[in-house]
Amino acid sequence: MEITLDKHSANQASVKIKLNEADYQPKVDAKLKDYARKATIKGFRPGKAPVSMVKRMYGTSVMVEEINNLLSTSLNDYLKSQTFRILGDPLPVIEDADKIDWNEQKEFEFQYKIGFVEDIKVNLDGSLKATSYSIKMDEKEVDNTIENLRSQYGKMTNPETSEENDFLYGDLKSEDASFEKTFSLPLSKVDKKSLKKFLGLKKGDTVTFEPSKTIKEDLASTIGITEEEAAELKGNFTFTVQNINRTELAELNQEFFDKLFGEGQVNSEEEMREKVRSIMSENYNKELKVFSDEKIKEKLIESAQIDLPESFLKEWLLKANEGKVTEDQVEKEYPIYAKQLAWTIISNAIAKENEIQAEHEDVIEKTKEMIREQFASSGLGAQLEASMDMFVDNYLKGNDGQNYMQMLTSVQNDKVLSFVKGKAAVKEEEISVDKFQDLLAN
Template sequence: MNIDFTNNDDQTALIEVTVEPQDYKEDFESEIKSYQKKVNLKGFRKGKTPKSMIRKMYGSSVLTEIVTKKLQDALFEYLDSEKVDVLGQPIPSEDQEPLDFKVGEDLSYSFKFDLGLVPDFELAGIDDSYHYYDAVISDEVIDQQIDTLRRRGGTRESVESDFEEDDLISFNAREMEAGEVKDNGLETTFEVMVSMMEDEFKEKVLAAKVGDAIEFDIFKVEKDMSDEKVRKYLMNLDEEEADQEVNPEFRGEIVDATRLIKADLDEEFLTTAFGEEVKTEEEAREFIKKDLKQYLDEQADSLLFQEVHDKLMEETEIDMPDAFLKRWMLHNQNEDGSEPMTAEDIEQRYDDQFRESLRWQLISDKILKKYEVTVEKEEILEELGRRIQQYMPGQQLNQEVYNQILQSLANDEKQVQDAHGQIRTTKMFKALKVDLNLDKEEISQDDFEAKLKDIAEARQREAEASQASQDDLEIGEEE
């Protein structure tokens, strides 16, 4: 076996592998004998077919298969042993001459391949200063969270009068006409919380008690309720009745009123809400603060990671073997069974997507190597387990069912690769973040969430503008 490696000046290389007769003859003869034992031809007993006939019938395909395997083994063994980092896979050189595999002539077979080499480059931008939002959790936010939990765990008790903001009032109401209850008019029941009432309606309710009747405009009962929702939720009209004419004036009797009694912050309530480790209000507040801070820091990390990504992509110079990569894409384009693309299609896809994606992959690989980031099997199983909980929120799975689902995901190559990639990226960023120069800005939760919304909307506008520009370009090319 002879291997010649030539490093070019454009981030490519030429490798020529020559398979000599002594490399394949023994394996060829062994395979022919194996065929002779298995083949059963008419006129010959099994295993007695002459070798000459076996060579004539199967020799060319056997020789092709053996030489090809010898070639592949030698090629990838060389790249591995010499630590040649390649982009994509080797592809046949454009000047590779066609080969004719001839049995019995003891020929040498030479194969030429072009390689794209991983460029040598330095990361740029890591030493820059990066803005980081350090969200502050206020006592007021924690108070709101505690209050929400107490409401959810609270109970309701009936009240007769002196209604308060959180009281829920139930009405039996009838449509009116000319100051009287309308014959055969609409009758409906509904309930509304005092805090959600329109001011004029609320004033009448607060002056009344259970059993009293008040007159009102049904379209002015609840704040910010559209006419459509009034018809659906207060008049209880179905879709077929929604357009019927109804007088707005109603007379409604207050038939029930209940008041929310918030749950006490005792140990039983707290352990149910937070787990066995939380037994006091102080511990609950600390738990909420830590949980909120973790969530907001994850959002801040996401913004930081995007800024780091953009900076590294903008400032890191990588000399890419563009011509080779386009040839490689063209050579391998139909492996997934998709429709073939023209050279022009490849050119556009390379410029629009592939090149920048590959640049980021190279940058990521360099960072991963620098920080020696690895992903263990146990971490992948933990991530898949976390995803099971996301897929089935609130469901209590017994251990057997959980294990079956986990095993199914672990056998799914796409799921495993996706989990591996996510874990690797997360660990890479955490390692990189330690060395970043962060310009921290303390910001309230409300202001930070408003900032996140503004950034998301800006990115959406950019994406829409980019898509519109791309659509215009495609239309222009069609014309």
């Protein structure tokens, strides 16, 4: 057997494997003898068929099977011995394989395309700068959230006349009668300049307006039509009111507090306000942590300058997901995949160099945290904790063990990021919700 590596570029190569008869024939002969001992062939007693007959019947298929096994083992062992990191899986050169004459050939040559990156070093000398954000909740945000909660838990009424923030249920018609649609119009989506004509309406009243100029956002989804249909809504339309719907805000009483947080958890308006503020801060800070971590990853990826074998990876992604994705989909999703792959390479390199390892106990704790978050609003509390081990065990065994491996990777990434932050120049900054939204937008 002869294996050779031909590097075409800094990240792509081909591997050629040459086999002669001595490499595979002993295993083929042994397999055929075993077949002969076990085979039941018409005209012969079990196990008494001549090996020569078994060879004529099964020789080619056994040879193909043994050569494929030999190729797989030899290629994997060879690639493991290299200093570079293989990306994806080796891709056989089909054109060469199609030329093989399995019945006549004694010597074979196979070729595979591979993509790789050389081992990388990540410099963590303190030059990496990062910002750790925390949220500063202002009273306006708390007020808005409480009002939304009161609206969600409020009582629906049908008043005589319309007011701001009501919903008008009725029929929208074009002047030429070519369009008609019954829907519920939220007055909160009506442009401020046009709102006056929608106030003080009663059942049976009709108002004339131009939808594209009056409904200030999400015209198609508000009316319940396609974007194409919405684009055709030109000129004046009439809207006839069938009903007026209004939500009366829930009262700030014990019943409302219990619905929100569970019985007896909050006993006053002040306690409720503090609880809402605390939950909002916690949720925003979780989002900010994710945002900050992503920015650190981006800086590490940028500084590492990993040269990925783009054309190879796109071909591999297409073949690995054959029938599930198109070339256009691979092309569109590749930047996201490449970013994640680059981070995985960097994370593994940092973990290896600094002996960072995810332990089983870490996986268990992270899984518990995830389950608690999922059931946070369920009110199960003590019942959940009593059955936590069962929930954790079921989750980690799910998806044929893939859940465990994903959680293990997540734990390692957390540890790597924590290590990186310890080496970086991290600046603490408290920001408002508006500033956070600006950060996300950019």
